[in-house]
Amino acid sequence: MFQIELVEQCKSNNRKAQMELYRQYCDGMYGVALRFVKxxxxxxxxxxxxxxxAFQRIHQFRGEVTFGAWLKRIVVNRSIDFLKSKNQKMVEFKDNYLQVAEDDDWTVEDGIALETVREAIETLAEKYRYVVQLFLVEGYDHGEISQILGISDTASRTRLLRGKAQLKEILKKMTYGTGS
Known part of the structure; x- marks a missing residue:
């Protein structure tokens, strides 16, 4: 059955269609949640x-993005809400005066394993970790990140830039045992 048909049946509260959508997306969305909550x-x-x-609000799904993208945003937001509820408060950031330089170079030295990069991301300050994870791992752009985290586009770009700089330093220390 096509996805749009399943979604329409779910809008009619069809439990079988809901179960089918759940089966199609549960593994992938579990992975998204696990990357956040650990x-x-x-x-x-x-x-x-x-x-x-998602099923309570499925009538709000308009098909402007895929159902998977719509659901992923719900999972990401719920994951962040969960982390906040565990007293991991996000820090407000005033950025009206900031100018952001773009830096699209995400290369790391040869020989650094993906798992090492993931471990390094985990050690970033929370305000940088969320932006780096949403951008680098989940593939969101700055507009989407700003909506998800309730920050401005400029704050997203700034946090990404600073998070990347911290990440490079952390990787340097993990690789060579020094920050110099």
Whole structure:
């Protein structure tokens, strides 16, 4: 059955169609939640809450993006809300006066494993970690990141730039044991 048909049936509260959409997306969305919350049990909780919210609000899905992209945004937002509820408050950032230089170079030295990069991302300050993860791992652009995190486009760009600089320093220390 085509996705749009499943979504339309879900809008009519068809439980079989809901189960089919769940089956199609649960593994991928679990992975998204796990990348944020880090604990398998918490990721399962976030996943279930995200699907409940998605099915409660499925009438708001207009098809402007794929259902998967729409659902992924719900999972990301729910994951961030979960982290906030665990007293990991996000820091407000005033950025009206900032000018951001673009830096699209995300290369790392040969021999640095993907797992090492992931570990390094985990050590970033929270305000940088979220932006780096949303941009680099989840593939969101600055406009989407600013909406998800409730920050301006400029703050997203600034945090990404600073997060990347911190990430390079962390990787240097992990690789060579020094920051110099």
């Amino acid at each position: 604990d398998p049990d918490d990721a399962e909780d976030v996943l279930q809450e995200s699907f409940i919210k």
